[in-house]
Amino acid sequence: MQLYNNLSAKERAELIEQAGKERLTISFYTYAKIGNTEIFRNHLFLAWDAIDVLGRIYVAKEGINAQLSVPADNFDGFKAHLDTISFLEGVRLNIGLEHDNFSFLKLKVKIRSKIVADGLNDDAFDVTNKGVHVNAEKFNALIEDPNTVLVDMRNHYESEIGHFKNAVTPDVDTFRESLPIIEEELKDHKEDKNLVMYCTGGIRCEKASAYYKHKGFKNVFQLEGGIINYVRQVEKDQLENKFIGKNFVFDERRSERISEDVIAKCHQCGKPADTHVNCANSACHLLFIQCEDCRAEMESCCSTACMEINNMTAEEQKELRKGQGNSNDIFKKGRAEHLPYKKDLRNIFDVLKTKS
Numbered sequence: 001m002q003l004y005n006n007l008s009a010k011e012r013a014e015l016i017e018q019a020g021k022e023r024l025t026i027s028f029y030t031y032a033k034i035g036n037t038e039i040f041r042n043h044l045f046l047a048w049d050a051i052d053v054l055g056r057i058y059v060a061k062e063g064i065n066a067q068l069s070v071p072a073d074n075f076d077g078f079k080a081h082l083d084t085i086s087f088l089e090g091v092r093l094n095i096g097l098e099h100d101n102f103s104f105l106k107l108k109v110k111i112r113s114k115i116v117a118d119g120l121n122d123d124a125f126d127v128t129n130k131g132v133h134v135n136a137e138k139f140n141a142l143i144e145d146p147n148t149v150l151v152d153m154r155n156h157y158e159s160e161i162g163h164f165k166n167a168v169t170p171d172v173d174t175f176r177e178s179l180p181i182i183e184e185e186l187k188d189h190k191e192d193k194n195l196v197m198y199c200t201g202g203i204r205c206e207k208a209s210a211y212y213k214h215k216g217f218k219n220v221f222q223l224e225g226g227i228i229n230y231v232r233q234v235e236k237d238q239l240e241n242k243f244i245g246k247n248f249v250f251d252e253r254r255s256e257r258i259s260e261d262v263i264a265k266c267h268q269c270g271k272p273a274d275t276h277v278n279c280a281n282s283a284c285h286l287l288f289i290q291c292e293d294c295r296a297e298m299e300s301c302c303s304t305a306c307m308e309i310n311n312m313t314a315e316e317q318k319e320l321r322k323g324q325g326n327s328n329d330i331f332k333k334g335r336a337e338h339l340p341y342k343k344d345l346r347n348i349f350d351v352l353k354t355k356s
Contacts, residue, residue: 031115098253105252120211148196149196157287175204191218198222199223202229245258266291281302
């Protein structure tokens with residue numbers, strides 16, 4: 001039984017290019033009780049590998065979280081397979097606003113303890129007692145209410161390039177960091193404020209809304225289907241778009257443009273820019289924002305030191321890395337000290353005080 005990829009990413013990219021067929025970028029999630037995650041993981045890999053599905057899928061006893069690339073020709077077969085699984089029948093599929101045939105180049109179905117790293121003890125509260133799901137129209141009305149606090153449940157590097165107008169954007173590196181910060185800052189408004197949350201596709205808000213209800217918040221709402229579904233509803237129903245900038249996505253595309261606003265800046269020169277790249281020095285791989293001019297001048301690197309290393313031969317780089325681990329910069333997501341125009345720290349406390 002083959003449960004691994006036969007082709008390298010480079011070989012797969014060549015085959016996709018040769019095929020010349022459209023692929024759809026899709027994400028979905030659901031919370032469900034999965035008894036044997038290994039059997040379920042194997043079943044998914046075999047079924048999806050057979051129809052050329054690529055992507056990154058996390059399976060846990062609490063459910064599934066998937067980001068995929070599916071050949072458009074095979075979409076019906078893919079959907080039909082989902083519908084054979086009881087807890088995935090009719091699941092909402094968030095289809096990307098922009099498609100890139102190379103968004104994923106391997107199929108990875110991994111078993112995890114959680115489908116989102118939230119740091120919560122799920123046994124301590126009812127994870128099914130979630131907030132009210134609202135569509136784009138209701139969401140737009142809610143966030144215009146002066147009694148509403150709108151909170152972005154994503155990380156700093158996601159909200160840096162795009163967010164809803166007047167949203168509180170916690171300056172955090174991980175989802176789990178934002179939960180106690182928001183709870184503490186809104187502790188005096190558990191009954192008199194609307195707590196409205198959003199994220200990319202909705203999964204982070206699912207757990208967060210149940211957590212905040214457990215903590216005593218009375219009016220908890222979440223954007224149904226996240227930013228991706230919101231934009232589709234706005235276009236379909238000709239609603240006002242209240243999202244500015246780009247929506248960060250976790251595949252090779254890095255982002256989808258929602259509005260023409262460029263709200264971020266190049267981390268190297270400070271000019272308006274909102275394109276995330278990874279440093280070309282593979283031992284660094286820092287994710288940061290770089291404009292086209294700096295990309296050319298710095299040869300896609302985050303620093304002159306990385307540029308020097310990247311210009312070495314492969315053997316020289318290998319020798320230099322011998323005995324060394326990856327740079328800690330790979331975890332900093334645009335916060336490295338050598339980036340002169342990295343995102344300013346935003347004081348969430350001050351922002352929330354204006355909502356009091």
